[in-house]
Amino acid sequence: MTSSYFNEWLDEYNDYMRLYEIFGNEEYLEEAKEVLASLKAVVLKYKRHNMIVCKIKSNEIHAF
Template structure:
């Protein structure tokens, strides 16, 4: 994934957290947490994909 994609999501996260800190509205906090959860899921899928590719490209037999 492109770094700019992650940077945009992190910028949005920071914006929501700033709004939460300024106004104390829980909706801003929930939105910020949803962004972090989405980023964590993407990173996890990317790691799983990377490990699978390493096993496919390896000359050894692997259990999946």
């Protein structure tokens, strides 16, 4: 996964937070939280994927 995806999500998060700070509208804060939750979910999925790939490539037998 390229870092451009992460950068786009972080830019979107920062934009919503800036709008929230300027206007104080709670909807911007909720959008920022949703972007952050999505980013965290993708990072977790990416870490799990890497862990699985490492186990597949190793010579050891792993239990599930």
